Amino acid sequence: MEIRAKNRDYKKLKKQKTKVDITITYDDNVEIPVIMVKTNEGKLVEYLKGFKVIQNYLKYGYNRIIKRCPFRHRKCIGEKCSLYFIDNGTGDCVLIWSMFKK
Numbered sequence: 199m200e201i202r203a204k205n206r207d208y209k210k211l212k213k214q215k216t217k218v219d220i221t222i223t224y225d226d227n228v229e230i231p232v233i234m235v236k237t238n239e240g241k242l243v244e245y246l247k248g249f250k251v252i253q254n255y256l257k258y259g260y261n262r263i264i265k266r267c268p269f270r271h272r273k274c275i276g277e278k279c280s281l282y283f284i285d286n287g288t289g290d291c292v293l294i295w296s297m298f299k300k
Contacts, residue, residue, distance in 0.1 A: 203222065203224070232247045
């Protein structure tokens with residue numbers, strides 16, 4: 199798993215303190231930062247995309263989407279939440295996937 203970013207996004211992500219052990223790579227071919235993961239077949243595919251999403255992932259260890267959460271009136275508990283699941287070795291909130299995967 200690795201993060202690909204360019205220019206000022208790369209510099210900001212490198213400076214950020216992280217809870218996850220992930221490589222941040224400079225890549226001129228990407229417009230916005232993206233997390234790349236390996237599939238079971240060994241191919242690299244996009245996992246999460248966007249500066250704020252990746253910043254959340256680095257800060258909390260999962261993609262925190264508190265604005266859309268039905269439990270948003272309490273503190274996000276991440277891994278202990280009933281909406282939390284694991285995909286490609288990374289944890290995330292199920293709500294983000296219900297919006298993108300059809």
